Amino acid sequence: MQASRDSIIDIWGERTPYRGEWPVRVDQCTSEEPDSWVQSACVLCSNGCGIDIGVKNGRIVGVRGRKEDLVNLGRMGPKGLHGWVANNSRDRLTKPLIRKNGKLEKASWDEAMNLIVQRSKEIIEKYTSLGIGFYTSGQLFLEEYYTLGVVGKAGLGTPHMDGNTRLCTATSAAALKASFGTDGQPGSYSDIDTTDCILHVGHNIASQQTVLWMRILDRLAGPNPPKLIVIDPRETYTAQKATVHLAPRLGTNIPVMNGLLNLIIAAGHINQAYIAAHTVGFEELKKIVTNWPPERVEEVSGVPAAKLREAAHIIGTSQSLVSTVLQGVYQSMQATAAAVQINNLHLLRGLIGRDGCGIYQMNGQPTAQNTRECGADGDLPGFRNWDNRTHVQQLADLWNVELDKIPHWSPPTHAMQIWRFAEAGSIKMLWISGTNPAVSMPELTRIRKILQKEELFVVAQDAFMTETTKLADVVLPAAIWGEKTGCYTNVDRTVHISHKAVDPPGEARSDFDIFIDYSRRMGFKDKDGAELIKWNTPEEAFEAWKECSRGRPCDYTGMGYAKLTGGPGIQWPCNEQYPDGTRHLYTDGVFNTAADYCETYGHDFDTDAAVTQQEYKATDPKGKAFLKGSDYLPPHEVPDEDYPLWLTTGRLVYHFHTRTKTGRSKELQDAAPDGYVQISEQDAAKYNITEGDMIAVTSRRGKVIEPAKIGGIEPGTVFIPFHYGYWDNDERPRAVNELTITEWDAVSKQPHFKYAAVRIAKADGIL
Amino acid sequence: MHIGKYIDLVHRSELDLVKAFRLVADAHGDEVDVYQTCMLLSSWSQRLADNVQVFAEKYGEENDDEPDRLTQTLLKETRQGGMALLRDLQDLYLIVSEVRVCCAILKQGAAGLRDEALMVTCEEIERQSKRQVSWIYTRMKSAAPQTLIAAE
Numbered sequence: 025m026q027a028s029r030d031s032i033i034d035i036w037g038e039r040t041p042y043r044g045e046w047p048v049r050v051d052q053c054t055s056e057e058p059d060s061w062v063q064s065a066c067v068l069c070s071n072g073c074g075i076d077i078g079v080k081n082g083r084i085v086g087v088r089g090r091k092e093d094l095v096n097l098g099r100m101g102p103k104g105l106h107g108w109v110a111n112n113s114r115d116r117l118t119k120p121l122i123r124k125n126g127k128l129e130k131a132s133w134d135e136a137m138n139l140i141v142q143r144s145k146e147i148i149e150k151y152t153s154l155g156i157g158f159y160t161s162g163q164l165f166l167e168e169y170y171t172l173g174v175v176g177k178a179g180l181g182t183p184h185m186d187g188n189t190r191l192c193t194a195t196s197a198a199a200l201k202a203s204f205g206t207d208g209q210p211g212s213y214s215d216i217d218t219t220d221c222i223l224h225v226g227h228n229i230a231s232q233q234t235v236l237w238m239r240i241l242d243r244l245a246g247p248n249p250p251k252l253i254v255i256d257p258r259e260t261y262t263a264q265k266a267t268v269h270l271a272p273r274l275g276t277n278i279p280v281m282n283g284l285l286n287l288i289i290a291a292g293h294i295n296q297a298y299i300a301a302h303t304v305g306f307e308e309l310k311k312i313v314t315n316w317p318p319e320r321v322e323e324v325s326g327v328p329a330a331k332l333r334e335a336a337h338i339i340g341t342s343q344s345l346v347s348t349v350l351q352g353v354y355q356s357m358q359a360t361a362a363a364v365q366i367n368n369l370h371l372l373r374g375l376i377g378r379d380g381c382g383i384y385q386m387n388g389q390p391t392a393q394n395t396r397e398c399g400a401d402g403d404l405p406g407f408r409n410w411d412n413r414t415h416v417q418q419l420a421d422l423w424n425v426e427l428d429k430i431p432h433w434s435p436p437t438h439a440m441q442i443w444r445f446a447e448a449g450s451i452k453m454l455w456i457s458g459t460n461p462a463v464s465m466p467e468l469t470r471i472r473k474i475l476q477k478e479e480l481f482v483v484a485q486d487a488f489m490t491e492t493t494k495l496a497d498v499v500l501p502a503a504i505w506g507e508k509t510g511c512y513t514n515v516d517r518t519v520h521i522s523h524k525a526v527d528p529p530g531e532a533r534s535d536f537d538i539f540i541d542y543s544r545r546m547g548f549k550d551k552d553g554a555e556l557i558k559w560n561t562p563e564e565a566f567e568a569w570k571e572c573s574r575g576r577p578c579d580y581t582g583m584g585y586a587k588l589t590g591g592p593g594i595q596w597p598c599n600e601q602y603p604d605g606t607r608h609l610y611t612d613g614v615f616n617t618a619a620d621y622c623e624t625y626g627h628d629f630d631t632d633a634a635v636t637q638q639e640y641k642a643t644d645p646k647g648k649a650f651l652k653g654s655d656y657l658p659p660h661e662v663p664d665e666d667y668p669l670w671l672t673t674g675r676l677v678y679h680f681h682t683r684t685k686t687g688r689s690k691e692l693q694d695a696a697p698d699g700y701v702q703i704s705e706q707d708a709a710k711y712n713i714t715e716g717d718m719i720a721v722t723s724r725r726g727k728v729i730e731p732a733k734i735g736g737i738e739p740g741t742v743f744i745p746f747h748y749g750y751w752d753n754d755e756r757p758r759a760v761n762e763l764t765i766t767e768w769d770a771v772s773k774q775p776h777f778k779y780a781a782v783r784i785a786k787a788d789g790i791l
Numbered sequence: 792m793h794i795g796k797y798i799d800l801v802h803r804s805e806l807d808l809v810k811a812f813r814l815v816a817d818a819h820g821d822e823v824d825v826y827q828t829c830m831l832l833s834s835w836s837q838r839l840a841d842n843v844q845v846f847a848e849k850y851g852e853e854n855d856d857e858p859d860r861l862t863q864t865l866l867k868e869t870r871q872g873g874m875a876l877l878r879d880l881q882d883l884y885l886i887v888s889e890v891r892v893c894c895a896i897l898k899q900g901a902a903g904l905r906d907e908a909l910m911v912t913c914e915e916i917e918r919q920s921k922r923q924v925s926w927i928y929t930r931m932k933s934a935a936p937q938t939l940i941a942a943e
Contacts, residue, residue, distance in 0.1 A: 154941040183936075434933040441933075444822065450873075450941040631828050633925030660827060767823045 027053035031102035032695045035677055036238045041246035044217055046239055050098035053105040054078050054086025063589060065520035067163055067505045068103035068680050070387035071095060071233045072514030074593055075104065077506050077525040084111050084506050084526055094593045095213060095518055101234030103680055106692050110685035116487055117501035118530020128499060133531065136498050141545045143481050147452045157184035157442040157451045160400050161458030162192060162389025165510030167565035168535045169400035171557060175539055177399065178423045179548035179556050183431035184451060186402045188459040189395045190439035191775055192388025195354035197396050198772035199363035199385050201624045203650050205617030206407045207396050208577045211382020212607045213516045216240060219380040221342035223253045225366055226352015227386060230261035231677040253335050255280060256352055258743060259736040268335045271738055274670045274779045275357050275659035276325035281365035283321035284336050286313040293340030295374030302613040303371050305651035312653035344380030355778040360771035361629045361654035368651050377611040384515055391512040397578045398569065402436040406576035407623045410435055411637055422572055424550035438773035447474045453481040457535055462491035463682040463749035466764040466775045467725045485538060488684050491749050502535055503528030510562045517595045521588035536562055577616055614647040629654045632770040659779050661765060667723060667781035670741040673760050679747040687752055699748035699758045701730040706739040711784060718787040723780050726762035729787050794900045795853040798846050800893040805840040809833050811866050811886050815879050818869030822876060828926060835919050842912050873942035880931045887924045
């Protein structure tokens with residue numbers, strides 16, 4: 025392997041210190057010299073770095089960063105530089121499989137699709153399409169999500185469509201909607217270029233978005249570096265660079281955020297004029313946060329009052345601010361309420377809508393943004409409001425179907441509820457695409473049990489055999505990145521095109537083709553008897569999607585394949601008004617909260633009780649942002665005598681999710697070959713544990729055995745990365761989701777992966 | 792004066808709610824959000840019941856038989872089967888509505904007596920009961936299609 029830098033040993037590479045214009049640095053990694061380079065973007069984190077795929081003799085032989093790309097200016101991280109080898113892996117799925125007499129056997133596409141169609145029709149006959157559910161991914165392409173969304177909502181008419189994005193990014197969307205009326209990140213990565221202060225809340229950015237961290241490292245090394253505030257219970261790579269590092273106890277995000285806001289309001293570091301002109305709810309918010317003086321915050325969260333004051337002072341007096349939020353907030357108790365506090369911070373200080381001021385409510389997966397836009401997760405396409413008949417009518421007109429075909433009697437069913445319906449038996453068919461719930465969902469014993477239910481027909485669409493496909497009734501071999509053309513969008517709304525570089529192996533097909541095939545075989549038609557899905561190619565689907573997005577915040581009408589090809593990426597909205605895309609939303613302080621435009625009428629943060637259209641219209645904020653607060657609720661499960669330690673879970677820099685791709689790169693797998701349990705020095709001493717000892721970690725849900733890794737974490741808490749399932753090593757229970765809890769945030773429905781109560785003991789060689 | 796009777800009505804129906812939410816939580820533990828929200832809402836009702844208690848001493852709570860008939864028919868036990876959750880939630884809805892009506896009437900009495908403190912307590916009950924009923928309504932609506940159409 026020939027790489028321009030060793031990204032395993034030196035994750036972030038050479039520094040290019042700067043302020044203002046980020047310099048170019050091209051990274052690349054190839055196994056041979058390519059004959060040609062094909063334009064694409066990386067799909068191994070939500071950064072979406074512009075890259076080219078190197079091709080030789082019909083195979084992918086490497087990758088190279090695109091020097092002109094807005095997002096990375098040529099750089100790439102370790103996963104991007106090495107993950108591509110998985111495309112060429114010998115164990116790719118190349119033929120459909122059907123379970124016969126308990127075993128998965130090779131079959132033809134016709135056989136497999138006919139079986140799926142037959143089963144679908146049987147279920148619809150007896151139970152309607154409410155008996156069918158879809159669980160998709162955050163790694164497919166925009167055109168695929170839009171196709172799936174139309175198939176689900178206008179073909180089948182089922183509300184049961186969501187994806188693993190529920191597990192990683194749902195809170196990001198929920199928080200943006202709660203504060204600003206619709207989804208849509210207000211800021212731009214370019215804000216890092218000039219900002220004076222960066223705040224990371226529950227986000228180990230150094231590990232998860234390595235290239236974005238490179239941008240920050242380069243600012244830290246340059247003139248007038250920004251101050252860095254990091255809120256994380258562990259001493260992560262990110263925390264190591266912090267000006268101030270706050271390490272709260274698990275489950276105490278609300279006390280810490282309330283405490284910060286309280287100090288900032290009390291010090292008068294707020295923009296009164298901005299608050300009066302552009303927000304509603306200040307007095308209510310102030311009342312709630314006043315209950316959190318620094319001493320009380322310290323008592324509940326463990327964060328020293330002096331440190332909280334220091335952080336509040338820096339954030340309160342900075343002229344500009346970039347804040348990022350991810351799983352430490354999103355997968356914790358009171359996720360939406362805590363995530364909204366970061367929005368509140370920017371609103372109170374008037375730090376929105378201009379250079380240097382950005383909020384990145386992060387996405388956890390490379391194309392998660394598109395599921396939110398296209399309605400392949402629990403949202404309606406185009407950030408439309410299911411409770412607003414006018415919005416639903418727009419979709420009905422666009423797709424030429426009856427209004428009532430499109431389910432809009434309640435919010436679309438969220439993933440945890442889809443799984444519950446499958447468990448209880450009212451969903452009889454579950455179509456899983458591009459994800460591995462048998463390792464990534466909480467409480468794996470329960471998930472395996474559901475997947476193995478006799479009465480549940482499971483279709484799993486993937487590029488490889490996984491712990492999930494192993495349990496499916498039909499397995500469909502899918503093409504992946506590099507083997508199909510399409511577009512996708514990252515955290516800061518930058519849209520990239522990825523051109524097909526090579527053919528998929530064997531009989532593998534793109535998810536796009538599979539969904540269209542299903543639609544044709546099912547006979548989905550519009551009101552006039554014409555094909556419901558009117559497109560046959562990804563480009564045609566993109567053009568159809570553009571029309572769907574017209575006039576909505578995520579407006580793509582000014583883009584096209586031609587414009588995206590050869591370009592540096594385009595940030596939506598891109599339309600007549602903004603032909604080259606848009607850096608910042610809400611530059612005039614007018615938000616998307618008007619009753620006829622907003623994506624949601626809102627929810628009670630503690631219960632998710634829906635605000636009705638009538639109630640919302642009565643106090644229509646008409647473009648003002650909401651300042652919403654919540655008081656502290658302790659986590660549902662806390663350490664006790666039987667389970668005296670906190671468990672938290674998370675990711676490593678070298679792996680993505682369940683390692684379906686990254687586990688197949690020798691460099692990445694060697695860099696992080698196995699799971700581990702990270703324990704503090706104090707707890708290690710208490711339990712007489714030395715580095716590398718095999719430790720049994722048990723919760724009320726299950727047990728895993730991991731080698732011990734000592735240091736870098738507060739006493740009372742242990743950490744286990746969630747990447748390690750069983751496809752390449754089933755010698756011992758080691759997937760941390762054996763231990764996690766089936767519960768979720770009231771508003772965003774994102775599961776609480778970040779805390780559970782466990783006990784530990786030396787495994788003594790007994791496995 | 793009959794205000795003592797209405798204080799009793801509000802107090803007892805709030806206590807009935809504490810129990811009712813718990814009952815539904817325990818019966819539907821498999822619906823995790825139902826369990827957790829019912830436990831939370833039960834704790835709200837407990838606090839509200841305690842707040843009303845203060846006025847029972849002031850005005851002399853008097854027993855009134857009538858509402859017991861309502862709360863003795865509804866949710867005597869939780870149900871089994873495909874419709875269980877929906878029907879149990881519907882019963883909860885009716886019990887919360889009982890609290891809201893009793894409280895509305897009590898608040899009128901408080902206004903007539905110019906009892907500022909009792910007014911404030913009634914307003915708090917109004918606010919929290921509205922939140923409780925909104926949740927039940929939202930949750931019932933979302934469960935209904937699946938129960939009515941696809942469940943066995």
